[in-house]
Amino acid sequence: MLLFLEQVLNGLQFGVMLFLLAAGLTLVFGIMGLINLAQGSLYMVGAFAAAFTANYTGSFLLGLLGGLAAAALVGMAMECLILRRLYARDHLDQVLATFGLILFFNQAMVMLFGRQPLRAEIPPFLSGSVEIIPGVPYPIYRLAIILVGILVAFGLYLIIQRTRIGMLVRAGATSRDMVRALGVDIRLLYTAVFGLGALLAGLAGALAGPVFSVQVGMGDQILITTFVVIVIGGVGSIRGAVAGALLVGLVDTLTRAFLPGILKTFMSASDADGFGGGLSSMAIYLLMAVVLLWRPRGLFPAHG
Amino acid sequence: MSALLEVQGLIKRFGGLTATDNLNLDVREGEIHALIGPNGAGKTTAIAQLCGEIPPNAGTIRFAGEDITALTMPQRVAKGLARSFQITSVLPEFSALDNVALAVQIAAGSSFRFWKNARADRSLTDPARALLAEVGLGHRGDVRTSDLAHGEQRQLELAMALATKPRLLLLDEPMAGMGQTESRAMTDFLLSLKGRITMLLVEHDMEAVFALADRITVLVYGHAVATGTPAEIRDDPAVKAAYLGDGEEAV
Amino acid sequence: MVETRRQFIVLGAGLVLLLVLPFIAQALGSPQLLTIGTRVVIYAMAAASLDLILGFGGMVSFGHAAFFGLGGYVVGILAFQSSEGTALFGFIPGATASWITWPAAMLVSAAAAAIVGALSLRTSGVHFIMITLAFAQMLFFLFVSLKVYGGDDGMSFRRRNEFPGLDLRDSTAFYYVCLGLLLAFLFLCRQLVRSRFGMVLQGIRQNERRMGALGLAAYRYKLTAFIIAGGGAGLAGALMANFLRFVSPDMLHWTKSGELMVMVILGGVGTLFGPVFGAAALVGLESVLAGWTEHWMFVLGPLLVIIILFAKRGVYGFLAGIGGPKG
Numbered sequence: 022m023l024l025f026l027e028q029v030l031n032g033l034q035f036g037v038m039l040f041l042l043a044a045g046l047t048l049v050f051g052i053m054g055l056i057n058l059a060q061g062s063l064y065m066v067g068a069f070a071a072a073f074t075a076n077y078t079g080s081f082l083l084g085l086l087g088g089l090a091a092a093a094l095v096g097m098a099m100e101c102l103i104l105r106r107l108y109a110r111d112h113l114d115q116v117l118a119t120f121g122l123i124l125f126f127n128q129a130m131v132m133l134f135g136r137q138p139l140r141a142e143i144p145p146f147l148s149g150s151v152e153i154i155p156g157v158p159y160p161i162y163r164l165a166i167i168l169v170g171i172l173v174a175f176g177l178y179l180i181i182q183r184t185r186i187g188m189l190v191r192a193g194a195t196s197r198d199m200v201r202a203l204g205v206d207i208r209l210l211y212t213a214v215f216g217l218g219a220l221l222a223g224l225a226g227a228l229a230g231p232v233f234s235v236q237v238g239m240g241d242q243i244l245i246t247t248f249v250v251i252v253i254g255g256v257g258s259i260r261g262a263v264a265g266a267l268l269v270g271l272v273d274t275l276t277r278a279f280l281p282g283i284l285k286t287f288m289s290a291s292d293a294d295g296f297g298g299g300l301s302s303m304a305i306y307l308l309m310a311v312v313l314l315w316r317p318r319g320l321f322p323a324h325g
Numbered sequence: 326m327s328a329l330l331e332v333q334g335l336i337k338r339f340g341g342l343t344a345t346d347n348l349n350l351d352v353r354e355g356e357i358h359a360l361i362g363p364n365g366a367g368k369t370t371a372i373a374q375l376c377g378e379i380p381p382n383a384g385t386i387r388f389a390g391e392d393i394t395a396l397t398m399p400q401r402v403a404k405g406l407a408r409s410f411q412i413t414s415v416l417p418e419f420s421a422l423d424n425v426a427l428a429v430q431i432a433a434g435s436s437f438r439f440w441k442n443a444r445a446d447r448s449l450t451d452p453a454r455a456l457l458a459e460v461g462l463g464h465r466g467d468v469r470t471s472d473l474a475h476g477e478q479r480q481l482e483l484a485m486a487l488a489t490k491p492r493l494l495l496l497d498e499p500m501a502g503m504g505q506t507e508s509r510a511m512t513d514f515l516l517s518l519k520g521r522i523t524m525l526l527v528e529h530d531m532e533a534v535f536a537l538a539d540r541i542t543v544l545v546y547g548h549a550v551a552t553g554t555p556a557e558i559r560d561d562p563a564v565k566a567a568y569l570g571d572g573e574e575a576v
Numbered sequence: 577m578v579e580t581r582r583q584f585i586v587l588g589a590g591l592v593l594l595l596v597l598p599f600i601a602q603a604l605g606s607p608q609l610l611t612i613g614t615r616v617v618i619y620a621m622a623a624a625s626l627d628l629i630l631g632f633g634g635m636v637s638f639g640h641a642a643f644f645g646l647g648g649y650v651v652g653i654l655a656f657q658s659s660e661g662t663a664l665f666g667f668i669p670g671a672t673a674s675w676i677t678w679p680a681a682m683l684v685s686a687a688a689a690a691i692v693g694a695l696s697l698r699t700s701g702v703h704f705i706m707i708t709l710a711f712a713q714m715l716f717f718l719f720v721s722l723k724v725y726g727g728d729d730g731m732s733f734r735r736r737n738e739f740p741g742l743d744l745r746d747s748t749a750f751y752y753v754c755l756g757l758l759l760a761f762l763f764l765c766r767q768l769v770r771s772r773f774g775m776v777l778q779g780i781r782q783n784e785r786r787m788g789a790l791g792l793a794a795y796r797y798k799l800t801a802f803i804i805a806g807g808g809a810g811l812a813g814a815l816m817a818n819f820l821r822f823v824s825p826d827m828l829h830w831t832k833s834g835e836l837m838v839m840v841i842l843g844g845v846g847t848l849f850g851p852v853f854g855a856a857a858l859v860g861l862e863s864v865l866a867g868w869t870e871h872w873m874f875v876l877g878p879l880l881v882i883i884i885l886f887a888k889r890g891v892y893g894f895l896a897g898i899g900g901p902k903g
Contacts, residue, residue, distance in 0.1 A: 050702065056702060056705070103881060103885070106885050107885075110884075112636060112701065112702060112705065113630070113636045113837075113845075114884050116636065116638070116705065116837070117834075117837055117838065117841055117880065117884050118880070118881045118884040118885065120834045120837075120838070120880070121876070121877045121878065121879070121880030121881040121884070122877060122881060123877070124873040124874075124876055124877035124880070125873070125874060125877025125878055125881075126877075127873065128871045128872075128873040128874035128877065129874060131871065132871055132874065241831070245709065245713060245830060248706050248709070249706070249710060251706075252702075252703060252706045252707070256702065256703075291723070292723075295721050295722070295723040295727060296721050296722075297721075298720075298721050299717050299718055299720055299721015299722070300721065302713075302717035302720070302721070303713075303714045303717045303718065306710040306711070306713055306714045306717075307714065309706070309707070309710050310695065310707065310710060310711070313699060313703060313707055314695065314698070317698065317699055317703065318703075376789070397793070398788045398789060398791075399788055399791045399792055399793045402789070402790065402791030403791055407789070407790075408789055410786075410789070414783055414785060414786045414789070415783070415786065416778075416779050416782040416783050416786065417782060417783075418778070418782055419778070419779070419782070423775070426775075427775050427776070427779050427790070428790050430772055430775065430776070431776070431787070431790045431791050431792045432790070432791065435772065436772050436773055436775075436776045436792070436797065437772075437773060437800070438771055438772040438773060439767065439768050439771050439772075439773050439774075440767050440768075440771055441771055441772075442767075442770045442771065443770060443771055443772045443774070443775045444770065444775075446772070449772075485786075485790065486789075488790075489790060489791055
């Protein structure tokens, strides 16, 4: 039972990571109609920059800022130079061009940092565990991540529901043409939205460093998972991103933690591990297939 | 003359907006029936429900006595209901002949053939050429559709719709974007079809409407406010009120 | 598909080059050339099968490598069962004869495509891309988890399949078998694309709404194309497995799907023969660039972006003077 609680928290923490990535991705897709595979690369850039800066300066917070800055700068460059030309193109072109960006960034990281993972340390003020319920110690750092996620989600909610920019974002998610008709400088809006997404990806990367390993290609796998989140949650909606991220985070973590154990009751240990590992990797895709067959537009689609 | 198409109590809502508000309409076999109304009256929405593109919230549609409200678009086409689009919707990369030949092929129902060259199949290209000639495009068959003039594309639309051998043709603004000469040619052509094919026509071009229509229904805010012959409609006070100050062409 | 003299010349030159490649390799004393050529031919088949649904049917499937890998694994598993002397699921014996394993690979891939397609084609747009990706990932993880077949590391086997009258261990013989199959596949695709079915498929890509208005239910046609493409990819996978005498889950990974898409684009989408040029371009680029620098993807990435943004006709499109921004 205690193990279960711990895994639930792990699932929430993974869900937060996914949400940070998914929020940017879903807004960019919902508003600009752009499928951006390079979002995973921004995550990776954030992670590397944060780890490098933290190791160099000895301060986690400076590392965090470094990660955010790097992701934002790279993101803006990406948007200005390349993505801007893709908004009008069809999805195939976008997928392929951003796939090319992934190849580029992965190699760039190898060239800059080599193939070995980079060390990223949990800062002293966040290290150690705390007993959330007597007898259940849980790492403070992971709790901090969950807290950050809640704050970001709340902050996004405020921005989108309560500010003028947020109104434009909501309008843009339901009708791109309408926003243009309102006379808003659409390019500025797009850049702002993309910049926000890049920052969130960088934040996720910077936070992920100490928990996952900082290595080349870390963006690819989580990117696919992020897309699954968006498809489940519904493209273009933050609510959907929250729901999808939590669902995927929990399903993935819990199956990985408990499925092999369950299988061991009627399979040999090594078979159970192998098969259990495979099944739990498949779990989120099965979930997505089921959701899509029941709700083809996702759980909370923006377009309704 | 019996009613080929009967629409009863059709309702369609989009969120808070009622686009089709208890619409009643009937189209008699062999007639040309025009659907007119001010902008935003819901004409295109009505057509979309009739051909099966969007499902109504309530109401029934009967075609040749049969309830088709639940049928999909391809199923309705099989029953003899065809449409042409307001915004030209053809296959841009194919030639005009390819477009019509494909329509003929689909109407014949035999598309699971994998080997023989379809473009060399006379059973498709002969009827296609005949249809192209009928709409006045006989000499333009080999031109790529995206290279055709706008008016010619509208003619092609019509040829494709005719290839399905419809009993009822739903024409969504066939004159849209046409100049005077082209409109007259299209009007003449539609008149030539009269009697053979029943037509429900949505149009803004009043000259064409009054030249073509046997009966006219006026649609305002999704509801039919008047139905009758052109003469009756011209004198109807409700119709005048609906059009007054709307900037539409004067009757 | 060969409409102009220019196309004819380009295709003819390509064909001649492919036919005499082994002799060129021998004359130059570089057997790597034959290796590269074989890879090009096999990938060309996989890419051509993708072009069928992507370029002609307009279906952007990001999971096509799944069928490629599945075909490879059929060959690998049957070879494994044969050398172990055991039977799959208790009743399917191992096999090493190509006239059994290659059709089996095609059938299994086609069957998988039928299932994946039946479910995925209910969606469209980005959802279709994602769900095909998801299914491919599911299969990827399935094979990763099957430790008995090597899991993550993959599985090698001793011999290539037997082929009537030829010893496939001879690289030249194997090359010609692959080339022959590629040409046969391309011919079949050509007939398909020009047939009534092909016209319908292209019509669906250009304007699915219009096709519906003409009375066509698009789903079954898209599914049929999807199944045929899956079978073709499966055969290519079987050949690749034979070529390397090795299969691994990487053959099913989504990045492999990406590579196939790159080949289709590089060569020219929807041109039927473009994928051959695209496969040649990508494999060739890889070989050349990898010789210069370990970091050749650093160049390939931006190159790809530039091609997508500015030069969409692809290599074949450019050479033969066809294609161009569509619709």
